[in-house]
Structures are given as C-alpha cells and as structure tokens.
Amino acid sequence: MEESHINSFAVSFENNRLTYCGQDCQRIPPALWKMYGDKVAYLDLSYNSIETLKGLEQFPRLDELILDNNEIGDGVGFPSLPHLRTLSLNNNRITDLEGFVNRISECFPSLSYLSLLSNKACPNQLSDLDKDESDYQRYRYFVIYKMSNLRFLDSRRVSSSERAQAQTRGSFMRVRRPLPEPEDTRPRARAAGRERPLPVDFSALGKHRGAYGKCNYKYTGKHSEGNRFIVNSDL
Numbered sequence: 001m002e003e004s005h006i007n008s009f010a011v012s013f014e015n016n017r018l019t020y021c022g023q024d025c026q027r028i029p030p031a032l033w034k035m036y037g038d039k040v041a042y043l044d045l046s047y048n049s050i051e052t053l054k055g056l057e058q059f060p061r062l063d064e065l066i067l068d069n070n071e072i073g074d075g076v077g078f079p080s081l082p083h084l085r086t087l088s089l090n091n092n093r094i095t096d097l098e099g100f101v102n103r104i105s106e107c108f109p110s111l112s113y114l115s116l117l118s119n120k121a122c123p124n125q126l127s128d129l130d131k132d133e134s135d136y137q138r139y140r141y142f143v144i145y146k147m148s149n150l151r152f153l154d155s156r157r158v159s160s161s162e163r164a165q166a167q168t169r170g171s172f173m174r175v176r177r178p179l180p181e182p183e184d185t186r187p188r189a190r191a192a193g194r195e196r197p198l199p200v201d202f203s204a205l206g207k208h209r210g211a212y213g214k215c216n217y218k219y220t221g222k223h224s225e226g227n228r229f230i231v232n233s234d235l
Helices: 030-039 097-107 132-148 160-172
Strands: 011-014 017-020 043-046 065-066 084-090 113-115
Touching: 017 097, 043 084, 097 132, 132 160
Parallel strands: 017 043, 043 065, 065 084, 084 113
Antiparallel strands: 011 017
C-alpha cells in the first residue's frame, strides 16, 4: 500500500492512545506523526510489515510502544525516548540479543516492561523447539543483568531472587547468536499462520494494559488478530 497515505478507518486515537494495526506498512506512515505525534503516549503498530522505525522520534511523549508481529531486525535504529516504559516486540526478526539490549538500554533508560517472545534472540519454544526452560532462564538472567530497571520480562514479573541471581550470574549468560538462515529461505512477506498466540500470566500483571494485558483498541485491517494471548488454562 502507498505509505504516504493512511487508511483512516484503521486509525484509532483516544485518550492519547494511537493504534494503526494490520495495514502491511513497512514504515511508520508520516501522516501519523504529523497528525498525532506530540499527543501520543501509547502507540500500537502491531500486525504490519514495519522494517524501520524512522519517524518514531516524532513521538516524544511516548510511554508505551507495541510493535508485535512486524519485520524489525537487528539493523533497526532506535531513537532516544527517555519516557518510554513499555516495549513489546513479540514475533519480529531480532537475533542479536546483546546488541539489541545495549541499544535499547541507551535509548530507553526508563524501560521497565519488555517482551521479546517469538524472536530468535529469545530462546524458548516459541522461537525454537530445540530450546528449553534452562535456555530461557539464562536469557532472562542476562537481560535482567543488563537492564536493572526491568520489572517485567516477556510474560513474567522479575522476582527479587531472580534479580539477585542475575547480578551474580548474568554477565556469564550471554546467549549465542543463532546462525542466519539462507536468504532465499526467508521470504520477507509474513506467511499465513506464522503469528502464534503468546502466553501471559495475567495474575502477575495486575491492571497493566498493553502488551501485557487485554488490549482494548479498535482493529481494522487485513489480518484477524483473534486472541493475541492465551493462558495455561486454555491449552
């Protein structure tokens, strides 16, 4: 679709919360930041094909950023957003965990909620069937060690005991970057069915909404979002 224009029926803006989902745009449409940029505290651009975050700096008041199910990879640049507290990048193309964590630690110093499920950089069975809970726990120790302000990582609260373990063991828990797949086996377009619902512990998250709770936004697009999250009792 022509990204200089937006589908006005897909835009929802209310109480400083802006959503624009399922429109297959490869970048943030300039019309969004021109119309809403300095007013937005919550931005949801899920279920697009976003590869670059150019223009994100035009949202200086941003507190929550939801970018689930896009095409964001290791080369993406992040602007400085000192007020950002929540970042959700589930089901993207991030493989280099250490490089990613170093960049967002510098650009988002207030970040306390982060979710990276279904990225190669997050080694659990949503991204790799060969991984297990011990692989995932090592990843958690490393991220918590690097980002001491985190309160939630993926679907779980950071516990005090986990934080203590991260301080003593985290620097030794670097997750090896997986080998890249051959380019011709990775079509850029998102294949139907690639998106998978992500588990979340609602009881631990309290009333927080956004990437970690029930999303209350208008959705108009080419993809049916359905139930983005499931809990264990639904399995």
